[in-house]
Amino acid sequence: MNSLKAGKVLEQIRSKGFEVEIQNGVNLFVVNSIENFSDCWDEINTKGVLNSYAYLRSLEQSMPKGLKNFHCLIIENDLIRGFLQFQIKDFDLKESLNLHTHNPNFFNNLFLRLQKASMRFIKHDLLILGNILLTGQYGINLSDDLSFDEKLVLLNQCVEGFSEYMNKEKGFNIRSVLIKDFKSEQDQEIVLPHYLEFKVDPYMSMDIKWTTFDDYLAELKSKYRVRYKRAVKKGSDVIVKELNLDSVIQLKEEMFALYKQISTNVSFNLFDLNKDYFIKLKENLKEDILINGLFFKGELIAFYSLIYDAKGNYYDAHFLGYDMERNREKQTYLNMLYKMIEDSINKGVTNIHMSRTAMEIKSSVGATGENLFLLIKHRSRFINYLMSLVLSYYVPDNSWVPRSPFK
Numbered sequence: 001m002n003s004l005k006a007g008k009v010l011e012q013i014r015s016k017g018f019e020v021e022i023q024n025g026v027n028l029f030v031v032n033s034i035e036n037f038s039d040c041w042d043e044i045n046t047k048g049v050l051n052s053y054a055y056l057r058s059l060e061q062s063m064p065k066g067l068k069n070f071h072c073l074i075i076e077n078d079l080i081r082g083f084l085q086f087q088i089k090d091f092d093l094k095e096s097l098n099l100h101t102h103n104p105n106f107f108n109n110l111f112l113r114l115q116k117a118s119m120r121f122i123k124h125d126l127l128i129l130g131n132i133l134l135t136g137q138y139g140i141n142l143s144d145d146l147s148f149d150e151k152l153v154l155l156n157q158c159v160e161g162f163s164e165y166m167n168k169e170k171g172f173n174i175r176s177v178l179i180k181d182f183k184s185e186q187d188q189e190i191v192l193p194h195y196l197e198f199k200v201d202p203y204m205s206m207d208i209k210w211t212t213f214d215d216y217l218a219e220l221k222s223k224y225r226v227r228y229k230r231a232v233k234k235g236s237d238v239i240v241k242e243l244n245l246d247s248v249i250q251l252k253e254e255m256f257a258l259y260k261q262i263s264t265n266v267s268f269n270l271f272d273l274n275k276d277y278f279i280k281l282k283e284n285l286k287e288d289i290l291i292n293g294l295f296f297k298g299e300l301i302a303f304y305s306l307i308y309d310a311k312g313n314y315y316d317a318h319f320l321g322y323d324m325e326r327n328r329e330k331q332t333y334l335n336m337l338y339k340m341i342e343d344s345i346n347k348g349v350t351n352i353h354m355s356r357t358a359m360e361i362k363s364s365v366g367a368t369g370e371n372l373f374l375l376i377k378h379r380s381r382f383i384n385y386l387m388s389l390v391l392s393y394y395v396p397d398n399s400w401v402p403r404s405p406f407k
Contacts, residue, residue: 050136
């Protein structure tokens with residue numbers, strides 16, 4: 001984005017939020033509802049559908065428990081220098097990190113018990129710059145008029161100023177900051193004082209270059225075509241239906257239960273979706289979200305969602321859920337991946353974003369990974385130093401083997 005005159009936007013939000021003085025003539029205007037930007041947000045949004053007014057309104061209408069949302073307008077000398085999205089989370093490391101071991105070795109189990117014991121003491125308000133529900137950099141939108149170094153200085157000033165204000169004036173207990181997600185290749189020069197860098201699962205995506213699904217299948221190596229036919233045969237009695245708003249409302253509890261089967265098994269999870277999340281997405285995004293349900297003998301056994309970005313002409317594979325027992329029998333997850341590819345071809349998009357997790361199986365259908373990293377720091381210099389010594393022991397190692405399914 002380019003710097004814009006602040007007058008029109010400030011008129012809309014000045015009485016609906018609060019102002020945080022940063023320094024050097026920079027101020028943050030903060031609102032806790034995207035509805036305060038209803039008349040202008042989509043005019044200034046440069047980050048696609050997942051940063052659109054419709055999506056952010058859906059999120060605010062169905063926020064996960066313990067998560068608070070804030071949108072900040074950066075003003076310098078009556079110019080809008082950018083937007084930031086902050087979230088504050090009641091953070092309990094013991095609840096968020098799912099540590100386990102299958103190694104019966106005494107010392108491995110002793111180390112695991114010590115890790116879990118130490119996690120009990122890490123409870124406070126976590127400040128997140130970005131949207132914890134999404135994979136990708138949606139929380140930082142700074143003016144292209146600023147140099148790279150100016151952006152880094154401004155970003156650090158805003159994070160520090162916002163943290164201090166929220167602690168002193170709003171009664172929060174922010175003790176650590178998480179900034180997400182940076183692409184390793186593009187953002188490797190990002191250095192902020194006292195932040196620790198750590199990598200997470202790669203971001204998976206797939207270029208769609210076929211006009212029919214049969215064209216896609218024809219490009220698969222023989223081994224992977226056999227795998228496709230086997231999966232389809234196992235799921236041959238599973239019926240796929242598009243869910244409209246009424247269906248999503250009716251199946252709300254079943255969808256949440258299937259989502260929970262997956263979310264409780266991930267290695268790190270900061271939130272649980274609100275049960276109304278998919279309802280609000282369908283209400284606000286309408287035809288720009290596709291939600292398909294998979295039914296076996298009339299019972300919902302899985303669902304997946306795809307959000308369409310018209311400007312970028314891509315699908316974003318959003319949250320899903322499936323019955324883990326049925327998955328073994330019906331190869332549900334693999335069949336959903338094939339269906340997502342078929343949906344993408346039929347829609348005519350050029351790419352499907354597949355988020356993180358399950359990298360190897362996504363790789364086996366043609367997706368490729370892009371490395372991401374996050375920045376984290378504790379506001380105590382001493383604790384931050386201790387974190388630098390032990391952080392690698394708490395970041396799950398989800399090693400995987402990339403596949404090459406195409407001829």
